[in-house]
Amino acid sequence: MFESAELGHKIDKDTYKQQVPGLREALLDAQFDLAQTRKFPVIILIGGVDGAGKGETANLLNEWMDPRHIHTEAFGSPSDEESERPSMWRFWRALPPKGKVGIYFGSWYTEPVVKRVYGETDNEALGYSLEEIVRFEKMLTDEGALVLKFWFHLSKDKQRERIHSLEDNPKTRWRVSEMDKRHLKLYDKFRDISEHVLRETSTAEAPWIIVEGFDANYRNLTVGKHVLEAMRKRLDNPESRPHVSIAPPILTPVDNLHIINTLDLTQKLDKAEYEKKLEKYQGKLNLLTRDPKFRALTTIVVFEGSDAAGKGGSIRRITQAIDARSYSITPVAAPTEEERAQPYLWRFWRQVPRRGRLAIFDRSWYGRVLVERIEGFCSEYDWMRAYSEINDFEEQLAGNNTVVLKFWLQISKEEQLRRFEERQEISFKRFKITEEDWRNREKWDAYQIAVCDMIDRTSTSHAPWTTVEAEDKNFARIKILKTLCDRLEAAMKELPE
């Protein structure tokens, strides 16, 4: 894999001087078009061996292009706000919006590689991380990002030569750290593991570009031309990403037996029983959220359901039991301008709370496979891939001591009509039924199919769906409170003392 990057590539001074002006001009033009059209973001990853010109390359791109539209970031140790969230959170928050260029050092590759080299993880754990990375990058490219991954390579001899020459020069001595010297000793191990990593993560959408790092002229021209060609290709062929799914269609069960029509919507709780249980579970929830162990967890509760299914009322039965300082509620509406310039899940990632807090989502990322699917707001390909992207998101949350609860509130079509009519009689404007509610109601059957697909495809062991028979509000509220208590209790038991 690294053979071509040990050939001693070199560009002489004259050729370099002759080629650079035109290249810079073209790069600036491409960047200008990108900033004007805001068609996509450019994500440039910089990896490779020490001394092979990683920092120099980032500086070069900032010099050759307009640095005002480039964001360069090296990820050091995570801040406390970062370490309380899943490890990918800090990469999500650093993603460039459409129209901008982001240059990232090491990035999501650093931790898996370094941990494997130092023997803190085994091949299996590394493989798992790499699969996660491949899916993450696939999501980025599916969302339209141009992902360019540069790996700067030096042969063992050249690396030694480079580090010693940096050390010998008083002006550059500071650049050689103890870690560099330690890494030099681990060269062979690094090389083997890097080769494995590059092989596993070189995909059609985001291939690695390996660059021999010894000769600066060669390195600079290679990187500059790659960035230019890649940007130009995407700018001039904006429709290159797949919008038509080649997946076979999802069919409903041929006997029409599905998860929703197996629900027993006749289940009820009478008022006396309801009030007894409400007090019991609200009291329990209150105690649980005051337990010191609660502060070691993050809790995320998702509410989905048809219009008038009782989401708002159920949410209030939860918040009544909890100190207002411990929860937040995100009502999911149309994305803002900043959110539209980012991948679909970005606006939910930014709402992931710190430890010890409970975040409630009134509607959620599942809008992608419900309303957006049914209304055609995104392509079939986009909502098809959303299932696995959502599963990845929730798996990362769950892997970070986050309890993820998802409630689907189901009522019958008749009950919805009854509630709509009841609301129309009410004088409070905030409960008025809108034209849109009636329009959604016409698509009842399509929604039911989408809901069944959603539950089938995203109910996982780490983030299961709870279907809630919501025909009777009392029954629904108690089921939700009890489920929340049970899940919290179980999660707290699993925590170390």
Add this chain to the structure above:
Amino acid sequence: MFESAELGHKIDKDTYKQQVPGLREALLDAQFDLAQTRKFPVIILIGGVDGAGKGETANLLNEWMDPRHIHTEAFGSPSDEESERPSMWRFWRALPPKGKVGIYFGSWYTEPVVKRVYGETDNEALGYSLEEIVRFEKMLTDEGALVLKFWFHLSKDKQRERIHSLEDNPKTRWRVSEMDKRHLKLYDKFRDISEHVLRETSTAEAPWIIVEGFDANYRNLTVGKHVLEAMRKRLDNPESRPHVSIAPPILTPVDNLHIINTLDLTQKLDKAEYEKKLEKYQGKLNLLTRDPKFRALTTIVVFEGSDAAGKGGSIRRITQAIDARSYSITPVAAPTEEERAQPYLWRFWRQVPRRGRLAIFDRSWYGRVLVERIEGFCSEYDWMRAYSEINDFEEQLAGNNTVVLKFWLQISKEEQLRRFEERQEISFKRFKITEEDWRNREKWDAYQIAVCDMIDRTSTSHAPWTTVEAEDKNFARIKILKTLCDRLEAAMKELPE
């Protein structure tokens, strides 16, 4: 000041039960109107003595209103990302956008009060903090925010009674902390200092509302009615905030001698001299930004100047000398949707970097007193108050080990014309002169007046303006680089070893 809150206010159960339903209804209606119109944000501060119902009140408002549009926050110890910025940064980042309600515990009052009670600060330092707070709240109300400040009071006897009764009940014992008991001993001191604080910070725009906290019914009705009346008044009289300045007009000096026309624009550097100095100061800047002390500072560099004055080129001479991982550039364009829902300075506060980084602003918060003033994008009152708001902002930055540099690049009207014409001949589209550039040029004189006012009113010892004679690009670039080096060097010398 607290006399009326020690009278033993009480509301009997029947009156309470009779009044609450209507109040809740009206509150929900007001909140609905607020969310629909997004006219202003509501900022509710909750302060007062322990055991007087602060937490209960926040929970109550969340229960009575729609919790999906309320954000409740208690500020604990700052995270590391927060402690690397000025202390107000975390309050800025928590401000509710227009249409939402934010409930804040303690907030910006906690630190000044607690520090004074414990004797860590003197009256003078407290007074200084309170002045800052008054100006901050004035800015909020000027920006249209509805600021409601509730202070919950208990007499000494009642506080003791409340804390003991909480302690006696096993269900509420957890709520009494060691700190509460310590505070009880300091009651008189707390009372004196609180009274002083309330007096100094009760303004016409944001008066304190003191509520006796012993009887929950009285407390709840009082708070609910205050919130309702205040929201209703603002919703029904949207034009209640001042838009017309009553300030006397700012006149230009009657002899027409001002800071801009004293600049000697004939200053030049020939190419050889320029290249020598460029190498010298870029080398120096490089060394300075690699000094460990640089990591203890934050550096903010603002570029303002007329079109074609050479801001971009000057910025590049700085970034060329610095590792791309150490700087960021924010080109200031039109605010986004999220930014428009916040006070004017919010979008700049969010760009304040962590320690050890240099943030460059290509145009800045000074747009308020330049383009917005001249184009009439904001009212006279708005740009007039911007001077002191900006001074406060920069003073807070400077107080937090931030080096604030501000460059005004000045060219002559003739030189601008020459550069415009030169650019029109250039084939690169990114340098094309737009209609807007020509339109701005027609307002040359108005801009000059605005620039002089800006420099007069915002050049302070902690954040001075550097006027740059930019007729000759070489001269300008070297002056900027040298100023930056000098300021960094001086700031690093002042740091403790």
